[in-house]
Amino acid sequence: MTDRRSIAVVTAGLSEDASTTRLARAIAQAASDVVSRDGAPEPEVRLVNLRDVAHGITDAMLTGMAPAPVQDALDAVLTADALVAATPTYKASYSGLFKAFFDLFDEGALENLPTVVAATGGSPRHSLVLDTAMRPLMSYLKALTLPIGVYAATEDWADASLQSRIERAGAALAGMLGASAAGGDGAASGTGRSGAGRCGAGRPERTVVDEFTDVPNFEDLLASVQR
Numbered sequence: 708m709t710d711r712r713s714i715a716v717v718t719a720g721l722s723e724d725a726s727t728t729r730l731a732r733a734i735a736q737a738a739s740d741v742v743s744r745d746g747a748p749e750p751e752v753r754l755v756n757l758r759d760v761a762h763g764i765t766d767a768m769l770t771g772m773a774p775a776p777v778q779d780a781l782d783a784v785l786t787a788d789a790l791v792a793a794t795p796t797y798k799a800s801y802s803g804l805f806k807a808f809f810d811l812f813d814e815g816a817l818e819n820l821p822t823v824v825a826a827t828g829g830s831p832r833h834s835l836v837l838d839t840a841m842r843p844l845m846s847y848l849k850a851l852t853l854p855i856g857v858y859a860a861t862e863d864w865a866d867a868s869l870q871s872r873i874e875r876a877g878a879a880l881a882g883m884l885g886a887s888a889a890g891g892d893g894a895a896s897g898t899g900r901s902g903a904g905r906c907g908a909g910r911p912e913r914t915v916v917d918e919f920t921d922v923p924n925f926e927d928l929l930a931s932v933q934r
Contacts (some may be wrong), residue, residue: 791880
């Protein structure tokens, strides 16, 4: 039985119908279409909209403990087979919200995770944000960042070439999903938490850890005190 793959879509769009979110979802859908056309089950797309957990991300940075919605977002990325990471361009770089979320991951946390980077902006002049800002960040996390990224300026949404670039990036990501499926059967059938073992070829298996698992019950501690 073929194991269903998953694509995490992390978007730092700030509005409810942000162009950044539209772009990221379109890339993931393009990848899913290619995978399903090849006869494999359509990948599960897990949308991580950072707008919805912005306050929790700040809390996690200040306290060192991620609230449940933020932990769910982190887990969606850690257990995914591929990633689409998208941000609006601010001051010629990624947004603070985008950076803050990825600051919550340890170095190398995304090792060998096939990743497409994408960005939106008001001007084509900022298209180098993919290479000057996003790729170095993903490189630090050891993600397997694809050479093909997608930048969409405001004027690009009226240009048919944007869709072709989206489809090209999606096809490249689908190709990596196919490669990981061929090389990852052993990981999928091995030990580990359900869902966490579906790692691509060469990608270390990552188990999602509940940081409160070993916290003792305070009532039991008090009961154990001898008076």
